[in-house]
Amino acid sequence: MEGAEEAGAEIAVDSKDLQQQSKAFDKLTDRVEDRQLDSSRVQSAMASIAASREADLNAKRLREKELASVKINPADVEFIVNELEIEKNVAERTLREHKGDAVAATRQLLSRYPL
Amino acid sequence: MADICYEDETSACESRPLWSSRKWRIGVQRFRMSPSEMNPTASTTEEEDKSEGIYNKRNKQEEYDFMNCASSSPSQSSPEEESVSLEDSDVSISDGNSSVNDVAVIPSKKTVKETDLRPRYGVASVCGRRRDMEDAVALHPSFVRKQTEFSRTRWHYFGVYDGHGCSHVAARCKERLHELVQEEALSDKKEEWKKMMERSFTRMDKEVVRWGETVMSANCRCELQTPDCDAVGSTAVVSVITPEKIIVANCGDSRAVLCRNGKAVPLSTDHKPDRPDELDRIQEAGGRVIYWDGARVLGVLAMSRAIGDNYLKPYVTSEPEVTVTDRTEEDEFLILATDGLWDVVTNEAACTMVRMCLNRKSGRGRRRGETQTPGRRSEEEGKEEEEKVVGSRKNGKRGEITDKACTEASVLLTKLALAKHSSDNVSVVVIDLRRRRKRHVA
Numbered sequence: 001m002e003g004a005e006e007a008g009a010e011i012a013v014d015s016k017d018l019q020q021q022s023k024a025f026d027k028l029t030d031r032v033e034d035r036q037l038d039s040s041r042v043q044s045a046m047a048s049i050a051a052s053r054e055a056d057l058n059a060k061r062l063r064e065k066e067l068a069s070v071k072i073n074p075a076d077v078e079f080i081v082n083e084l085e086i087e088k089n090v091a092e093r094t095l096r097e098h099k100g101d102a103v104a105a106t107r108q109l110l111s112r113y114p115l
Numbered sequence: 116m117a118d119i120c121y122e123d124e125t126s127a128c129e130s131r132p133l134w135s136s137r138k139w140r141i142g143v144q145r146f147r148m149s150p151s152e153m154n155p156t157a158s159t160t161e162e163e164d165k166s167e168g169i170y171n172k173r174n175k176q177e178e179y180d181f182m183n184c185a186s187s188s189p190s191q192s193s194p195e196e197e198s199v200s201l202e203d204s205d206v207s208i209s210d211g212n213s214s215v216n217d218v219a220v221i222p223s224k225k226t227v228k229e230t231d232l233r234p235r236y237g238v239a240s241v242c243g244r245r246r247d248m249e250d251a252v253a254l255h256p257s258f259v260r261k262q263t264e265f266s267r268t269r270w271h272y273f274g275v276y277d278g279h280g281c282s283h284v285a286a287r288c289k290e291r292l293h294e295l296v297q298e299e300a301l302s303d304k305k306e307e308w309k310k311m312m313e314r315s316f317t318r319m320d321k322e323v324v325r326w327g328e329t330v331m332s333a334n335c336r337c338e339l340q341t342p343d344c345d346a347v348g349s350t351a352v353v354s355v356i357t358p359e360k361i362i363v364a365n366c367g368d369s370r371a372v373l374c375r376n377g378k379a380v381p382l383s384t385d386h387k388p389d390r391p392d393e394l395d396r397i398q399e400a401g402g403r404v405i406y407w408d409g410a411r412v413l414g415v416l417a418m419s420r421a422i423g424d425n426y427l428k429p430y431v432t433s434e435p436e437v438t439v440t441d442r443t444e445e446d447e448f449l450i451l452a453t454d455g456l457w458d459v460v461t462n463e464a465a466c467t468m469v470r471m472c473l474n475r476k477s478g479r480g481r482r483r484g485e486t487q488t489p490g491r492r493s494e495e496e497g498k499e500e501e502e503k504v505v506g507s508r509k510n511g512k513r514g515e516i517t518d519k520a521c522t523e524a525s526v527l528l529t530k531l532a533l534a535k536h537s538s539d540n541v542s543v544v545v546i547d548l549r550r551r552r553k554r555h556v557a
Contacts, residue, residue: 076471083464084534102471103527110530 237521
């Protein structure tokens with residue numbers, strides 16, 4: 001009986017030691033498996049990013065052109081600047097966004113007041 | 116007297132709402148009148164609470180100077196309009212005579228058609244940055260129907276009342292003043308507007324005083340804080356619109372402004388204590404005007420005429436200033452509003468804003484879809500747009516659209532007043548005076 005107990009303990013100790021040894025070996029070596037980069041994927045991703053940015057810029061330019069082409073009444077701009085005490089460029093942009101409709105622009109600029 | 120003034124000032128300071136504090140919500144009460152209701156009743160509901168202390172208003176000397184300039188320049192621009200009497204009372208008397216002559220003239224068929232139409236109007240009334248709502252608005256289209264052997268005439272009543280101290284005087288005016296005017300109009304055959312209005316206002320003032328003495332309603336909080344109601348009063352600007360004339364009776368510092376050919380014509384002048392003639396009248400009566408956060412009668416009341424205010428009589432009278440204006444084709448709309456609007460918005464700005472709204476709707480009636488195109492709007496306005504579209508689809512009448520235009524104009528004016536940090540209740544009534552004959556021709 002005494003010999004059997006000693007044998008079990010030795011087996012357990014051996015297995016733990018083995019695990020610890022394997023972990024230590026893993027930490028010592030910093031080997032990483034090689035992974036080859038897919039250059040075609042990279043190129044397509046970069047191309048799509050550039051394309052989307054280009055599209056955004058084009059959309060912005062189109063929007064600016066559309067807004068610039070909207071005719072606004074200088075009297076309306078002056079009225080909004082004077083009465084609502086808003087900067088001129090903000091007033092002009094709001095008027096352009098609402099296609100020169102002074103009432104709609106005024107309503108939006110006053111929309112933070114509940115009524 | 117010094118103690119009384121000191122106490123009033125202390126309570127006035129306490130009752131002054133702070134813009135930075137968010138405790139008091141901006142009370143919103145909007146009133147939409149459907150055109151189908153010819154005689155709307157009691158549409159205005161306000162809180163019958165008393166604000167602590169005496170009514171406190173912002174007074175601007177610039178506004179007063181501007182009023183003088185505004186009243187003088189229209190008379191110069193239109194010298195032929197002798198009927199526009201803002202300062203000379205003799206002209207209104209002659210107007211009375213001329214109106215008698217007009218009654219005798221046989222009207223044409225077009226006149227008969229015109230007289231039957233009801234003016235479009237819009238109302239907006241908000242509590243703003245005060246604790247209690249003390250304004251009241253009275254709208255009574257076709258409140259007097261006069262029949263002669265030639266034609267059938269309808270008169271329309273619009274009134275704005277701005278209470279101070281408590282709201283029961285303004286509420287009482289809302290309920291009774293148009294009935295008094297109606298009685299005077301039906302009993303008087305000569306149509307002397309000045310006397311009719313003065314009698315109506317005097318009777319209203321006496322009724323308010325009697326009501327304050329006898330009826331002790333539990334809803335009024337002024338009863339719980341002060342032993343009497345003598346410190347409560349109300350301004351009143353009243354407009355009666357007939358097919359031929361616009362009659363404006365003003366008592367206090369609310370205002371009526373007519374837009375004629377794109378220009379703002381004030382039909383009433385504010386009764387401020389520092390107005391030269393008002394100052395003379397108060398001093399001759401034995402009172403005194405003390406400048407305390409603005410000119411005040413006895414340092415208490417920031418206006419020189421009001422309905423009620425029993426303990427300030429005879430310095431504060433209820434005699435209205437009546438103007439009778441002939442209607443012309445160039446009349447576009449009429450704005451009645453309390454000083455919560457006029458303290459922060461000029462007459463020209465208000466007229467420009469309302470003109471934009473009315474011309475926009477009538478000019479682009481066919482392009483409703485474009486109104487919905489801009490998508491940058493808050494959810495509330497989106498809902499408003501939906502309601503408008505649904506309403507217009509259901510009825511499909513042009514009058515409906517124009518009524519909504521008037522309501523929209525009044526709402527925008529109210530928002531403009533709030534945006535400019537008006538510190539008072541704001542009540543606005545916009546009345547479209549354009550003849551529909553033009554629209555039929557177009």
